[in-house]
Amino acid sequence: MKKITIGAISGFPEFSPEEQILFNWAKNIIASSFEKVGAVPIETAAVERLDVLLSKGGNNKEIYAITRAMAEGDEAKKELGLHFDLTIPLARYTIENYSELIFPFKRYQIQPVWRGERSQAGRYRQFYQCDIDVIGVNSLSLLYDAEMPYVIYEIFTKMNIGDFKININNRKILSGFFTDMELNDDAIKQVTGIIDEYLSFNSSKTLVDTEAALLETGIDMEQTNQIIGFFELAEGLDNEEVLAYLRSRSTEGSLARLGIDELQTVYEGMVSMGVNKKNVKINLKIVRGLNYYTGTIYETRLEANPGLGSICSGGRYDNLTQYFSDRVLPGVGISIGLTRLIPDLIRTGVLKVGKQTVADVLIANFDHSKSIEYVKIAAVLREAGINTEVFLEDKKIGKQIEYANKKGFRLVLFKGPDEDLNGTIKIKNMDTGDQQVIADTDLVGTVSALLQHQLQYS
Amino acid sequence: MKKITIGAISGFPEFSPEEQILFNWAKNIIASSFEKVGAVPIETAAVERLDVLLSKGGNNKEIYAITRAMAEGDEAKKELGLHFDLTIPLARYTIENYSELIFPFKRYQIQPVWRGERSQAGRYRQFYQCDIDVIGVNSLSLLYDAEMPYVIYEIFTKMNIGDFKININNRKILSGFFTDMELNDDAIKQVTGIIDEYLSFNSSKTLVDTEAALLETGIDMEQTNQIIGFFELAEGLDNEEVLAYLRSRSTEGSLARLGIDELQTVYEGMVSMGVNKKNVKINLKIVRGLNYYTGTIYETRLEANPGLGSICSGGRYDNLTQYFSDRVLPGVGISIGLTRLIPDLIRTGVLKVGKQTVADVLIANFDHSKSIEYVKIAAVLREAGINTEVFLEDKKIGKQIEYANKKGFRLVLFKGPDEDLNGTIKIKNMDTGDQQVIADTDLVGTVSALLQHQLQYS
Numbered sequence: 001m002k003k004i005t006i007g008a009i010s011g012f013p014e015f016s017p018e019e020q021i022l023f024n025w026a027k028n029i030i031a032s033s034f035e036k037v038g039a040v041p042i043e044t045a046a047v048e049r050l051d052v053l054l055s056k057g058g059n060n061k062e063i064y065a066i067t068r069a070m071a072e073g074d075e076a077k078k079e080l081g082l083h084f085d086l087t088i089p090l091a092r093y094t095i096e097n098y099s100e101l102i103f104p105f106k107r108y109q110i111q112p113v114w115r116g117e118r119s120q121a122g123r124y125r126q127f128y129q130c131d132i133d134v135i136g137v138n139s140l141s142l143l144y145d146a147e148m149p150y151v152i153y154e155i156f157t158k159m160n161i162g163d164f165k166i167n168i169n170n171r172k173i174l175s176g177f178f179t180d181m182e183l184n185d186d187a188i189k190q191v192t193g194i195i196d197e198y199l200s201f202n203s204s205k206t207l208v209d210t211e212a213a214l215l216e217t218g219i220d221m222e223q224t225n226q227i228i229g230f231f232e233l234a235e236g237l238d239n240e241e242v243l244a245y246l247r248s249r250s251t252e253g254s255l256a257r258l259g260i261d262e263l264q265t266v267y268e269g270m271v272s273m274g275v276n277k278k279n280v281k282i283n284l285k286i287v288r289g290l291n292y293y294t295g296t297i298y299e300t301r302l303e304a305n306p307g308l309g310s311i312c313s314g315g316r317y318d319n320l321t322q323y324f325s326d327r328v329l330p331g332v333g334i335s336i337g338l339t340r341l342i343p344d345l346i347r348t349g350v351l352k353v354g355k356q357t358v359a360d361v362l363i364a365n366f367d368h369s370k371s372i373e374y375v376k377i378a379a380v381l382r383e384a385g386i387n388t389e390v391f392l393e394d395k396k397i398g399k400q401i402e403y404a405n406k407k408g409f410r411l412v413l414f415k416g417p418d419e420d421l422n423g424t425i426k427i428k429n430m431d432t433g434d435q436q437v438i439a440d441t442d443l444v445g446t447v448s449a450l451l452q453h454q455l456q457y458s
Numbered sequence: 459m460k461k462i463t464i465g466a467i468s469g470f471p472e473f474s475p476e477e478q479i480l481f482n483w484a485k486n487i488i489a490s491s492f493e494k495v496g497a498v499p500i501e502t503a504a505v506e507r508l509d510v511l512l513s514k515g516g517n518n519k520e521i522y523a524i525t526r527a528m529a530e531g532d533e534a535k536k537e538l539g540l541h542f543d544l545t546i547p548l549a550r551y552t553i554e555n556y557s558e559l560i561f562p563f564k565r566y567q568i569q570p571v572w573r574g575e576r577s578q579a580g581r582y583r584q585f586y587q588c589d590i591d592v593i594g595v596n597s598l599s600l601l602y603d604a605e606m607p608y609v610i611y612e613i614f615t616k617m618n619i620g621d622f623k624i625n626i627n628n629r630k631i632l633s634g635f636f637t638d639m640e641l642n643d644d645a646i647k648q649v650t651g652i653i654d655e656y657l658s659f660n661s662s663k664t665l666v667d668t669e670a671a672l673l674e675t676g677i678d679m680e681q682t683n684q685i686i687g688f689f690e691l692a693e694g695l696d697n698e699e700v701l702a703y704l705r706s707r708s709t710e711g712s713l714a715r716l717g718i719d720e721l722q723t724v725y726e727g728m729v730s731m732g733v734n735k736k737n738v739k740i741n742l743k744i745v746r747g748l749n750y751y752t753g754t755i756y757e758t759r760l761e762a763n764p765g766l767g768s769i770c771s772g773g774r775y776d777n778l779t780q781y782f783s784d785r786v787l788p789g790v791g792i793s794i795g796l797t798r799l800i801p802d803l804i805r806t807g808v809l810k811v812g813k814q815t816v817a818d819v820l821i822a823n824f825d826h827s828k829s830i831e832y833v834k835i836a837a838v839l840r841e842a843g844i845n846t847e848v849f850l851e852d853k854k855i856g857k858q859i860e861y862a863n864k865k866g867f868r869l870v871l872f873k874g875p876d877e878d879l880n881g882t883i884k885i886k887n888m889d890t891g892d893q894q895v896i897a898d899t900d901l902v903g904t905v906s907a908l909l910q911h912q913l914q915y916s
Contacts, residue, residue, distance in 0.1 A: 004513050006550045006782050009538065012503035014551065016558060017565065020499045036840050038817035038847030041478045045470035045584055046504070046570060050527060055462050061528045068574035069508060069521040069539055080467065081527055092464045093472065100474060102814060102864050104851060107475065112504060116526035126503055141850035143829050154840075272830045274837040324464050356560060359496035371601050372730045379732040382494050382612075389496030392599035393562060406560050 011117060011125030013339060018356040023342050026159060027110060030130045030336060033154040034108035037147050039132050042107050044089035046114075050081045052092055055323035064116040064125075082114035086131045086335070091321045094135060094329065104140060108132040112339075127340060133333030135320055140330045142262055145296040145316055146269025148334045152300055152312050153275040155336070161350045163303035164311070166275070167283040170263040171293050171315070173246060174284075176256025177230060181223060190217040191227065192287050199231055199285045201306050207232070234284050239267060242282045259295070266296050294318045298334055305348045312336045355408025359387035360451050362409040364401075366416045368394035373415060377425065377443065384444045386451070404430060411450060469575060469583030471797060476814040481800050484617060484809075485568060488588045488794060491612040492566035495605050497590050500565050502547035504572075508539045510550055513781035522574040522583075540572035544589045544793070549779045552593060552787065562598060566590040570797075585798060591791030593778055598788045600720055603754040603774055604727025606792045610758055610770050611733040613794070619808045621761035622769070624733070625741040628721040629751055629773070631704060632742070634714025635688060639681060648675040649685065650745050657689055657743045659764050665690070692742050697725060700740045717753070724754050752776045756792055763806045770794045813866025817845035818909050820867040822859075824874045826852035831873060835883065835901065842902045844909070862888060869908060 008014065015023055031041070053063055065078035083089050086109045094105065110130045117123045132151060134144040149166045156164045178188045191214065197203065198210040205213075207228060214224040230249075234242050243264050250256040263282065271277055288297045295316035302308055314334030321329050345351040361381060363374045374390050381388040389409070391400050404412045414426040423440045429450065438446045466472065473481055489499070511521055523536035541547050544567045552563065568588045575581045590609060592602040607624045614622045636646045652671045656663040663671075665686060672682040688707075692700050701722050708714040721740065729735060746755045753774035760766055772792030779787050803809040819839060821832045832848050839846040847867070849858050862870045872884040883901060886893045887908065896904045 003783060004509055004781055006507075006510055006554055008554060009503065009505060009507065012505050014503055015500070016555065017498035017500055020501060024499055035816040036845050038815060038820075038845060040475035040814060040816055041482055042475055043473070043478060045467065045472055046572070047467060047470050047584065049464075049467065051462055052464055061526065063527040064524045065527040066522045066524050066540065066572075067536075068519065069523040069536055070519045070574075078525075078527055082524065096464055096466060097474065102861065106847070114504070114524075116528075126505065136851065139851075141826075141829070141852070143833060143848075143850040146833070147850075269830065269833060272837065273833050274841065323462055325461060356498060357496060358493040358498055362496075368599075371599070372727065375601065375604070375727060375731050379730065383732065387494050387496060389564070390601075392601040392605075393594065393597075394599070403560065 011123055013124060013126070013343070015342075016353075016356075018353050019342070019346070021355070021358060022346070022351060022353055023338065026338060026342060027128070027130070029158045030155055030338070031108065031110060033151050033158065034130075034132045036154060037106070037132075037151060039106045039108040039134075042093065042109055043111055044083070044086070044093050044109065046082055046112070047080050048083050048089060048092065050079055052324075053081050053083065053088060056088065062115045062117065064114050084113055084115050086111060086113060086129050087133075087320075087333075090131070090133060090135075091324060095321050095324045095327070098325075098327070104134050104136045104144065106132070106134040106144075110338075124339060128338040130336040130338050131333060133320075133331050135329050135331040138328050138330075140332065142265045142296075143269045145262075145266045145332045146273060148296075148298060148314060148332060149266075149270040149275050149280065150273040152298070152334060153270075153279055155312070156300070159351075161302065161345060164279060165281045165301050165303060166279055166312075167281050167286045167299045167301065168263065168266065169283055169286045169297050170259040170266075170295055171288070171297055172259025172262065172295060173256050174259075174287060176250065176254055176259055179255060181226065183219065183223075187217060187219060191219070195227075195231065195285060196287045200287075201301060201309075231284055239277065239280060239282045242284070243267070246284075262295055288313065288315055292317055296332065302348075302350070305344075305350065308341075308344050308348065311341055311344075357389065357407040357409055359389045360410040361386060361388045361413060361447060362400075362404045362407075362411070363388065363390045363413045363415075364397060364404075365391040365393065365395070366397070366414055370415075370420075373420070377413065377415060380443055381447060384448065386444075386447060411447060413447075469581055471582060471584070471801070473800075474811075474814075476811050477800070477804070479813070479816060480804070480809060480811055481796065484796060484800060485586070485588070487616045488613055488796070489566065489568060491609050491616065492588075492590045494612060495564070495590075495609060497564045497566040497592075500551065500567055501569055502541070502544070502551050502567065504540055504570070505538050506541050506547060506550065508537055510782075511539050511541065511546060514546065520573045520575065522572050542571055542573050544569060544571060544587050545591075545778075545791075548589070548591060548593075549782060553779050553782045553785070556783075556785070561593065561595045562602065563593040564590070564602075565593075568796075582797060586796040588794040588796050589791060591778075591789050593787050593789040596786050596788075598790065600723045600754075601727045603720075603724045603790045604731060606754075606756060606772060606790060607724075607728040607733050607738065608731040610756070610792060611728075611737055613770070614758070617809075619760065619803060622737060623739045623759050623761060624737055624770075625739050625744045625757045625759065626721065626724065627741055627744045627755050628717040628724075628753055629746070629755055630717025630720065630753060631714050632717075632745060634708070634712055634717055637713060639684065641677065641681075645675060645677060649677070653685075653689065653743060654745045658745075659759060659767075689742055697735065697738060697740045700742070701725070704742075720753055746771065746773055750775055754790065760806075760808070763802075763808065766799075766802050766806065769799055769802075815847065815865040815867055817847045818868040819844060819846045819871060819905060820858075820862045820865075820869070821846065821848045821871045821873075822855060822862075823849040823851065823853070824855065824872055828873075828878075831878075835871065835873060838901055839905060842906065844902075844905060869905060871905075 062084055064082045066080050067076050112126050113129050114126050117125055152166050194213045198205040246260045286299045293315035297315035299310035300312040316332040318330050319328050320331045363377055378388045378390045412428045424437050426437050428435050520542055522540045524538050525534050570584050571587050572584050575583055610624050656668040669682055704718045744757045751773035755773035757768035758770040774790040776788050777786050778789045821835050836846045836848045870886045881898050882895050884895050
């Protein structure tokens with residue numbers, strides 16, 4: 001038979017089983033942290049109408065259209081596409097199910113999204129997004145903005161990925177500051193872009209570069225100095241000092257002051273929820289995309305690896321569903337791009353790829369004709385909730401030990417002729433190399449204890 | 459602003475949050491049952507090359523092709539498509555990663571698949587498949603075939619969906635029987651189709667109908683009677699009796715006898731693994747698709763709702779990767795179509811849609827200006843591992859109770875002026891209506907006990 005030559009398609013990453021085990025571990029931490037604050041799960045269809053996907057005025061070069069492979073003529077018209085984020089689907093779902101949903105609607109979604117990118121190194125065309133959002137009707141308490149950093153804190157603390165910093169800011173502060181300077185919308189947009197590119201993390205640009213870039217937008221030297229001064233004066237201050245600094249520079253009733261008040265409420269809220277202050281930085285230089293977010297914004301960086309960029313971002317928006325409805329549904333949310341994050345954390349040594357098994361116990365196949373005896377041992381362990389694999393192939397014991405080592409089983413159990421005669425089982429501890437022989441009746445107790453014991457030190 | 463009219467796209471089902479909670483519960487039971495026998499998780503990309511998808515000679519009317527929405531000319535050529543099952547992706551993945559994988563390769567995959575069906579009632583264009591397969595190199599122990607019913611048994615027992623029957627058969631028995639009758643391949647295909655349609659579950663056809671249909675294929679009356687007799691004589695026999703009956707009708711060394719030996723090994727294996735005999739039926743009338751499966755085959759039916767069809771099916775195949783490689787990789791696997799199963803089980807009353815919250819505890823917002831106090835209470839509970847939601851909006855207590863009732867919280871906690879003064883918290887048990895006032899310091903203990911206590915009776 002003629003064989004089809006297969007191979008990976010660029011941009012569609014796939015994991016090895018041991019990477020997938022790590023990925024799922026992280027995904028479960030994220031889901032359980034979302035659920036800790038009571039977010040309910042939903043999943044939307046992978047497919048949306050193209051006009052819905054383009055409602056925000058997105059870039060349709062990034063969209064994958066789907067049509068039936070055989071379709072021709074009218075039927076081949078592109079009308080449906082794969083979602084490229086989970087925000088538009090959330091908006092569409094919320095309006096479609098408005099009367100059945102209970103508000104504030106706090107939901108999470110962990111699903112792949114697709115981007116019809118041209119093929120290039122490092123660009124993913126399919127990746128998981130893990131999103132949590134809270135949607136209110138007409139208004140939404142600022143303390144929901146504080147819950148997002150709590151969730152971020154919970155996730156990355158549980159993932160134990162080292163020092164991380166949740167950077168928070170409020171877009172009203174920036175807007176207010178620039179409006180007070182009488183910059184017009186276009187100038188604000190340009191200036192904000194420069195701050196993002198020149199002043200933010202990991203930028204190789206100097207203040208001189210920044211000055212030059214700002215002047216090029218058409219603002220004058222005084223304004224340029226004012227802008228640079230505003231950001232630089234906040235450097236090195238702790239969170240409380242930044243808030244005081246901002247307060248001293250703003251006037252009662254101004255947009256900036258409103259932003260400062262909001263930022264303070266959110267900051268105090270997250271600390272009350274248990275977020276460690278040392279993991280939070282009020283950072284005026286984070287700006288996010290200008291059009292969507294209107295209040296609180298978040299970025300999360302690893303201290304040891306700022307080059308990874310923001311590993312969890314989000315913010316507050318005025319109206320989720322403005323393209324679909326006259327309702328006003330403000331919300332706040334964050335997102336983690338997990339398919340990129342996990343390989344990044346592996347590559348930088350933050351996470352280690354571990355074993356290739358989800359079971360800790362392997363039962364060796366001493367004599368293939370007695371396999372039924374081995375599955376009975378497995379039955380006892382499984383009944384006690386212990387994931388157990390039985391080697392069922394007719395292979396030499398050496399090969400089986402090799403299999404156990406490669407996959408990373410912690411215990412290998414043997415029932416050879418001696419053990420059969422004596423009503424015992426031999427247990428080999430793969431970490432220590434120790435062997436012990438136990439009575440059949442002690443099986444569950446001994447195995448549980450061994451697994452427990454090792455866990456404390458692993 | 460002009461609004462875009464949105465709406466569901468036919469064939470792409472979406473769940474309400476409470477249905478999704480139920481779906482995820484079932485998905486977790488399936489995953490943990492797969493892991494109980496040591497299957498490792500993988501996920502393949504949603505997208506495959508069209509020639510790979512069509513390798514088995516599939517129906518490309520069922521395939522959704524993807525192209526960039528903006529693509530024109532050469533770039534618009536259909537070369538990629540969404541996978542329509544998880545078997546071809548598994549075959550491609552196994553060959554692509556052959557040198558890194560450890561065999562026997564026991565893996566599970568829980569992912570959506572897509573079918574480019576024309577729109578019609580009840581047809582899903584996107585649905586989850588939950589697959590487990592074990593792949594060997596050149597050979598694979600029959601006891602892996604016994605592990606599949608163990609997994610099925612584990613899943614549906616945990617899901618507590620009432621009496622179910624795992625129907626097993628072996629294709630070699632059918633092939634051997636028909637070959638002994640000297641039917642040719644074409645006749646075997648036709649006859650097998652008739653058995654599937656006329657004799658299987660839920661068929662309204664009589665034996666007279668079956669006889670007529672068989673005669674129409676061109677076989678004679680004697681052969682027709684022989685076939686009907688073969689299947690009908692096995693009716694009403696228990697599993698051991700069917701095996702004895704088959705053995706008495708087969709000859710040493712025949713293909714049928716080989717199938718009978720295999721079936722017996724698999725049957726005894728699953729019983730040793732802990733499968734209750736009453737949940738297994740050796741059923742000669744299940745045949746599955748003729749071309750793919752070559753040995754053991756499975757179908758699972760609900761006794762009370764046979765009309766739902768098979769809720770978990772699969773079987774043994776000779777070579778997973780024949781279209782991609784010269785290697786011979788036999789395997790055995792099963793699949794559950796969860797997106798259809800959950801609504802089916804809800805509709806038939808087998809599963810009940812429950813609450814719309816993943817948190818059991820809601821902290822009421824007695825005085826909005828004191829919200830910070832409420833999030834501090836939540837922090838204590840969350841730290842103890844208890845999912846907790848805080849009502850953060852400024853709404854009347856009546857509205858908050860309504861919210862708690864609608865979503866199904868079990869406990870609502872109040873910190874009003876009295877409680878504030880006395881260092882206490884009021885707990886309202888939403889199931890019983892009981893209220894109690896406890897000291898702040900007893901919070902975690904009391905809430906844990908209340909949640910524990912109620913669980914025993916829920």
